[in-house]
Amino acid sequence: MFKGLCRLTGVVALICSTFSHVLWADSDTQVYTGNLGKMPIVLEVNLNSGEGRYFYQKYRQDLILSGTREGELLVMSEGADEDEHRPIFRLQPKPQGWSGEWTNAKGKVLKVELQPARLAPLTGDNLPYLTQLHDKLPYEFLRLQGLKLSKGQTENFMGYTLQWWSEPLSGVQLFEVVSGYSVQVRQRINQRLMARLWQGVGDTLGCTVDGRPGSYSQTSQPVFMSQSVMSAFTSTDFYCGGLHPNQDNETLNFDAKTGKVLTLDDVLWVGQGKPAHFEEGTDEYSSQPYPTYSEYRTKELAPWLVAQLLKRYPKEMTIKPAIEEGDCIYNDDQPWGYPLWHFTENGLKLEPSFIHAAAVCRDTAWSVLPYSLVKQHPGGVALQLP
Structure with missing residues (x-):
C-alpha cells in the first residue's frame, strides 16, 4: 500500500532522504524552497509578472501572491487584491535564489531566504501520477511530499x-x-x-x-x-x-x-471503422486527435444515445411543449455527447452533462443502456459484460 511520499511499498516508492542536484526550471515560472522566519515554505513565482503562490510546509495550503518587479527587487503582496494592509514580500536576488523580508500590517518583519527547489531523482516502482508531478509540476509534488x-x-x-x-x-x-x-x-x-x-x-x-x-x-x-x-x-x-x-x-x-x-468507446461504439480510445489529458493513451474524436461524440454518439433513450424512456426524455425555468432538456444531443458512465448489473448507467446551474438534471436514475443493446455495438476492448 502506498502510505506516504517517503515510504517504500509494494506499489510505489519515492525516495525523499537523499536529494541530488536535479533542478526543475521553467523559462518564466520558478519554484523555491526556504524559510519565512523559522517556518519552512515552498514558493512558486512567475518572474516576469510577479504572480505566484506559496505554502507553509506545516499547513500546505496555498497563499496567493501578486507583485511587480522594481528593477532587481521583487515585491509581492499576499492575499486578495481588495484586501487592505496586505503582507508584503520584498526580495533581492542572490547568486542562488532570493533574500529579503516579509512585513505585515502590524509592522512584524520576518527574514526570507529562498533557494531553487531541488528534487531527488525518482527510483524504484513509482506511482505514475506522482512521477508526472515530480517532472512537470514540482510545486505540487513538494506540497504532497512527506504526507502519509x-x-x-x-x-x-x-x-x-x-x-x-x-x-x-x-x-x-x-x-x-x-x-x-x-x-x-x-x-x-x-x-x-x-x-x-x-x-x-x-x-x-x-x-x-x-x-x-x-x-x-x-x-x-x-x-x-x-x-x-x-x-x-x-x-x-x-x-x-x-x-x-x-x-x-x-x-x-x-x-x-x-x-x-476503460473509456465509453472501449465498451460502446456506434461509429464507422475502428473504435477510438481517447483519455482526456493523456494524449499518449489516445488513438486519434481530439477534433476527430469530438466529431464522433457530437455527430454520431450523442444522436444515437438520444434515439435509444427516447425509445426506452419516452416519458423521462420528453420535455413539456412550454419549457419552464428549471426544466431538464434531455431530448437534445448536447447533454449526451460526453456523458459520465459506469457499469451496473443491468447495463451502462449514463449521466448527462449539464452546467452547474442545472446540476440537478444530472440525477437520472433511469438512464441505463441494457447490456443486450451494448453488446450489439461493441467498443474497442473485448469484454465479458454481465
Whole structure:
C-alpha cells in the first residue's frame, strides 16, 4: 500500500532522504524552497509578472501572491487584491535564489531566504501520477511530499475485499482492492485509485478563494465489481472562487482482466471503422486527435444515445411543449455527447452533462443502456459484460 511520499511499498516508492542536484526550471515560472522566519515554505513565482503562490510546509495550503518587479527587487503582496494592509514580500536576488523580508500590517518583519527547489531523482516502482508531478509540476509534488495515509476500515463489496485509506490533513479518502483479482490487475487498478486519492489531496489543499483557503469536499465509493469489469464513483463539492459553488462527479471504469482504464468507446461504439480510445489529458493513451474524436461524440454518439433513450424512456426524455425555468432538456444531443458512465448489473448507467446551474438534471436514475443493446455495438476492448 502506498502510505506516504517517503515510504517504500509494494506499489510505489519515492525516495525523499537523499536529494541530488536535479533542478526543475521553467523559462518564466520558478519554484523555491526556504524559510519565512523559522517556518519552512515552498514558493512558486512567475518572474516576469510577479504572480505566484506559496505554502507553509506545516499547513500546505496555498497563499496567493501578486507583485511587480522594481528593477532587481521583487515585491509581492499576499492575499486578495481588495484586501487592505496586505503582507508584503520584498526580495533581492542572490547568486542562488532570493533574500529579503516579509512585513505585515502590524509592522512584524520576518527574514526570507529562498533557494531553487531541488528534487531527488525518482527510483524504484513509482506511482505514475506522482512521477508526472515530480517532472512537470514540482510545486505540487513538494506540497504532497512527506504526507502519509491513514489506514481505515476493510469493506466487503460484491464479494471483493477493499481497504480504505485517508489523508488526514485534507480529509480525502479512497480505497484499494486487496483481493478478488490477480496481483498484476490489482496493482494497475490501485495505481489509478491512489492517483485519484492524491489528486484529491492536492486539489483540496490548493483550493483558494480571494487568496485564502476555499471549500473542497470529496467522497468516493465503489459502484460495481465483477470478474470482468469494475467501476468506482467520486463526487466533489467545492468552492474555489467564482460566482457559485460547484459540484462534479467522476467515474473510474476498469477492465478487470487487465486492470486498464476503460473509456465509453472501449465498451460502446456506434461509429464507422475502428473504435477510438481517447483519455482526456493523456494524449499518449489516445488513438486519434481530439477534433476527430469530438466529431464522433457530437455527430454520431450523442444522436444515437438520444434515439435509444427516447425509445426506452419516452416519458423521462420528453420535455413539456412550454419549457419552464428549471426544466431538464434531455431530448437534445448536447447533454449526451460526453456523458459520465459506469457499469451496473443491468447495463451502462449514463449521466448527462449539464452546467452547474442545472446540476440537478444530472440525477437520472433511469438512464441505463441494457447490456443486450451494448453488446450489439461493441467498443474497442473485448469484454465479458454481465
